[in-house]
Amino acid sequence: MSKNEVSNDTDNPRIKLNNTLVSCTKGETVLDALERNGVEVQFNCREGFCGVCRTKLLNGKVNYLVDPLAFIDDDEILSCCTTPRSDIEINIEN
Amino acid sequence: MKYTTFNQKTVNTMLEPMFFGNPVNVARYDQQKHPIFEKLIEKQISFFWRPEEVDVSKDRVDFSRLTAAEKHIFTSNLKYQTLLDSVQGRSPNIAFLPIISLPELETWVETWSFFETIHSRSYTHILRNLFSDPSDIFEDIVVNDEIKRRATDISKYYDDLIFATQLYQTVGEGTHIVDGEEHLITMRELKKKLFLCMNSVNALEAIRFYVSFACTFAFAERELMEGNSKIIRLIARDENIHLTSTQHILNLWSKGKDDPEMAEIAKECENEARVIFLTAVQQEKEWAKYLFKDGSMLGLNEEILHDYVEYIANQRMAAIGLKPEFKSKSNPLPWMNNYLSSDNVQVAPQEVEVSSYLVSQIDSEVNADDFGDFDL
DSSP: OOGGGOOOOSSSOEEEETTEEEEOOTTOOHHHHHHHTTOOOOOSSSSSSSOTTEEEEEESOEEESSOOOSOOOTTEEEGGGEEESSOEEEEOOO | OOOOSSOOSOOOGGGSOSBSSSOOOSOOOSSOSSTHHHHHHHHHHHTOOOGGGSOOTHHHHHHHHSOHHHHHHHHHHHHHHHHHHHHHHHHIIIIIGGGBOOHHHHHHHHHHHHHHHHHHHHHHHHHHHHOSOTHHHHHHHHHOHHHHHHHHHHHHHHHHHHHHHHHHHHHOSEEEEETTEEEEEOHHHHHHHHHHHHHHHHHIIIIIHHHHHHHHHHHHHTTOSHHHHHHHHHHHHHHHHHHHHHHHHHHHHHTTSSOHHHHHHHHHTHHHHHHHHHHHHHHHHHHHHHHTTTOOBTTBOHHHHHHHHHHHHHHHHHHTTOOOOSOOOOOSOTTHHHHHOGGGSOSSGGGTTOTTOOSSOOOOOOOGGGGTTOOO
């Protein structure tokens, strides 16, 4: 995401994943937004404790809706319980 | 070092490693070196359930209508689940409690094991309903070669760690001869055994349980054995938390966030950890062959189960920093997620028929839009 592409529309932030751009509705989790746009993502508990939806956060910041219990590294997020704070860029390894 | 149930030395647990430091004295949780374990305890306790609250009576009728091959799949699967929880209900306590040095981790292990005992009790609840005398099923678990083969691998790392710890805590470091066999006991060796044991437990929670869950939920997908499936869904939710805890322990070690010597051992024994994981994968594939020996069932066969094992193995390996082994593919059993998602597990098991039932919860979020059609 180049600098001039970044919008700070917090109501409709966008998620960049490889070459796709997905828009989030207000309050929508990253996982919900990806699923709504037909991106296949791994998940189990959808509540922040299993860690299956672990995702690399390359750019941007997110808010957590619940305290994440699963192990996540410093550059990772749990897509099931985070909402983008602004536009974000992620990478899903699996 | 001798184990003591109340260590009278003043110890700052904020500076202790998770394992092999000083024995814990005061069970205090006001300060925590690794707060994650306290959070896991809270979450796990919030999941409390009792098997008797789930009505399994309809399953008896379903069971009588299953084909012989399906009956074999169902009962073998239950036997295996019974074995897994028999081991897990006691082993973390016996193997880990004598060597734990943090109160929050000690209580986590006790909480974890306690929930495994709920699981064990639920298998009796399920089997009592299906058979007027479930003795044959339970007795076969100890003599069935297919199950025994798995039991050997599951228990050996625990047994090895327990024995070495007993030697260490009675006669200390050194070379000891027991029953004509020589045992080298050093702190390094003990820590290695602990590392391998934790990897074996992690593989059990990450892979072995999930293969059995897939079999249970495959019946539920056909609207069969639904009482059983409701129980296993509660068990799966608990196991997910247990898996998270072993992943945390392994990552705390390997990322150098606990005992620096464990970080070295994690590096040194990475290949052994990988072998433990892949052996579990291989054994589960062999188990699938045994399950489907008399024929497969609608929606699940040996090949699909193999693909599922590989699919989850990749994810679970990545979670503990191991390079995924298998070719990545999409989820071969996408419906599994419906059973593993916490949203779909009813809060109160006694209210299983009411999908929207929530206990002590209100939606406190009110938006201006909610009053859109509200006129005065």
